[in-house]
Amino acid sequence: MVNERLQADAAMMMEALSEQMLGIAKIQRDRARLTATVTACDKRISVTVNADGILIETRFADDVSDLSYDEIAAAITEAVQAAAAQVGERGRRLMAPLRARKDRLPPLPELIEDMPDFRSVIPVPPPVSIAPPNSPERRYDDEDAGFGDAEPYGRRSMVRDHDE
Incomplete structure (x- = not known):
């Protein structure tokens, strides 16, 4: 009798997990399709970003x-940042039900005795700067974390990165 109960519980858990995975896949698909378009300078400039900004x-x-080149450059930068913020907010709203469901789950230590609560040790990423290169906001005290002159692995691009 106990074995049947365990099998039924396991089947129910597997079904719930399967439904959860389908929901996550749908949210990921819907997020991947997101775009945001912003116009600037009386609609003379229009930019569109994808879900990743x-x-x-x-x-x-x-x-x-x-417009001058400087006006165009500044308008594009500002418009792309605004579009990225819009698409980021849409992505957060899309993920909100999933996060709410996750927040309702009990912490692992409540389910498994002596299990540490890993949530307390996960580092929180700092906000990403939108300041231009070489601005004071982009100067960090810990610049060289041991990877300063390391070359990225993989094919070399024909496009030069200018954030060195």
């Missing part, structure tokens, strides 16, 4: 040449 399209109106 990566610029995927830039469009200029015919009268964009009325």
Whole structure:
């Protein structure tokens, strides 16, 4: 009788886990499809970013040449940052039900005796700066963490990175 009860409980848990995984996959798929478009300079500049905040399209109106290069550059930077913030918020809203469900689960130490609570030791990532390169906000005391001159592994790109 006990064995049947354990099998039923295990089957129920596996079904719940399967439903959870399907829900996660749907949320991930929906998030991957997110984009945000922002216009600047009286709609002379339009930028679109993907779910990761990566610029995927830039469009200029015919009268964009009325602007200086500095105005165009500043407007694109500001518009991409605004679009990234929008798509980030949409992604957070999409993930909210999943986070709420996770928050309702009891901590592991409540389920398994003597299990440490790993949530207390997970480092929280610092906010990512949107300041331009070489600005005071981007200067850190711990610049060289042992990887200062390391070359990235893999194929070399034809595009040069300028954040060195």
